Amino acid sequence: MRIPLFVAAICAIIVTGCQSSNAVQVYILAGQSNMEGQGVVDLDHPSHYNGGKGILKNVMAKPENRERYAHLKDANGSWSVRDDVFVRFRNRSGVLAGGLTIGYTGYGTPTGRHHIGPELQIGHQLGDATEQPVLLIKTAWGGKSLYKDFRPPSAGGENGEFYQKMLTEVQEALDNIDTEFPALAGRPVKIAGFIWFQGWNDMYNDKAREQYEDNLVHLITDVRAQFKNQRLPVVIGELGNGGPQAGKNMLTIRAAQKAAAARRELGGNVSFVPTTDFARPKEDSPNVGHGHHWFGNAESYFLIGDALGEAMVKLKK
Template sequence: MKRVITTACLLLSLFSAKLIEAKAPIQVFVLAGQSNMEGQGVVDLDHEEYYNGGKGTLNSVIESDKSGRYRHVIDGRSNYLKRDDVFVRFETRQGLKTGGLSIGFTGYPGQHHIGPEFQFGHVIGNEIRKPVLLIKTAWGGKSLYKDFRPPLSGGITGEYYKRMLREVDEALANIQEENLELAGRRYEISGFVWFQGWNDMYDEGARNEYAMNLANLILGVREALDRPELPVVVGELGNGGSDTSDNMQSIRDAQRTATLDPRLNGNVRFVQTHQFARPADQSPNVGHAHHWFGNAESYFLIGDAFGKAMLDLLKR
């Protein structure tokens, strides 16, 4: 089954009940990490050989949904919605992607994938009566130990740490030009989400330093954005579920430890994700364990958990 995105009258009817406060400030959330933050959840690709016949795609998840948990993302004709109150900005290798939240804001061309931003944006947008902007800044195959290394950790500051902050600055400077719907509004940086860890898992030094480096990254981001109490969500390296290697478990433990660092003042939440892993034979990319086998339900539920954790932090 193929789906397309619908807008216009459909959006007015679906979102009119949640009126956005007139000229309310834009709530900005930064979503950073490596390839799983880029987004690998398959929406509709269903080639029998290359995508396991479409098992575990977003289409198949919605079609088999009996509870209605996933159906808020489509209309009555099974077309994917495009929100007019939540916007996404992602600089990809193919170019800049901007616009109302829907499928397709990943590192791939077209609208065939989702990442955590998809349901995260729905959760945040459904709760906050203000316009929302999600700034995604993510690159595959990058470590915290080297590529995202924060200044507080000493050594050479990671090129992708600097690039992450540069992209955030560019996004903030160009909000109104890139999203005409947001013209005339100021912004507030409201939260930061970190989803990363795969590359650090394979290096002993990176594993040993991960907790320190992550806490230092959070401190650095807060300082750079002038938000010393910025709410932060850290997503667990949950690939493979509960059956994990010692190296992966060490990263998971380090991620949890980092969120408890007293320097962060408690406004950080570690979010488990391993329970959202799905088997390879029920997923579209059976050989991609590092990408949750491309299972869209995994990415949907990860984004859902991130969004709910962020809302809890914002209510403090």
């Protein structure tokens, strides 16, 4: 596949800045709806949100959780906003860009922030471990498969529309970094890692399941080639919905994700992160009918993000 000129340009910009000690550390977060973020923050309608069970506001109020979640609120009791970690996500309502806080999800708007995704705790983990500023570029769309929608060039067949959209949105974010993130204006950038959290849609297609391991290896290979870094750290989040007990199709995807991370041709620097332990019962969650979205349980999304971020930090050491 011929590399578009804009992608070639972005690679040149990044390589030029990689040597600088003050480069913005850019992490690409990609996947489908669970990377978009479905964890409920503060919606507690008795019928629509199960009375607020499993929402972030209530999870962090539990005595056993207060210390671990304390950083999410500032001294005034408002949601904290980091000035060293930034997020950029284009959803259906437009671009959300700013300091790390709640609300960078598919439902988010500048004035309506009621959900979280893995990015929240990924950002805190990376920000706490990094001296340079961090920028998370989220590129996620619900209902998309690796087999078709994210299909990378080296997998053969028709290139996935959302593979290209992922690259386009990374380019868009970097093109607009000076205006959307004034605090980062003029600084070089470095693509520092890639985090993948996806798999649901591939469960329902025989060929998608059969090819998932190979397609994921191709995705990692192509992303690394795109940004001219064959050792780019990559973290794969397990399709852990529902916990350890799962049907055959889901177990197939989980096994493929784990196997892909260990594939010799990737040369290491890839981490597979189990997530099944972070599943919570629907009875203790706000969206009791949304098993595909971890029942909207904010604790699940917090813990997933924490584990994905921790894994990336370990790869960077």
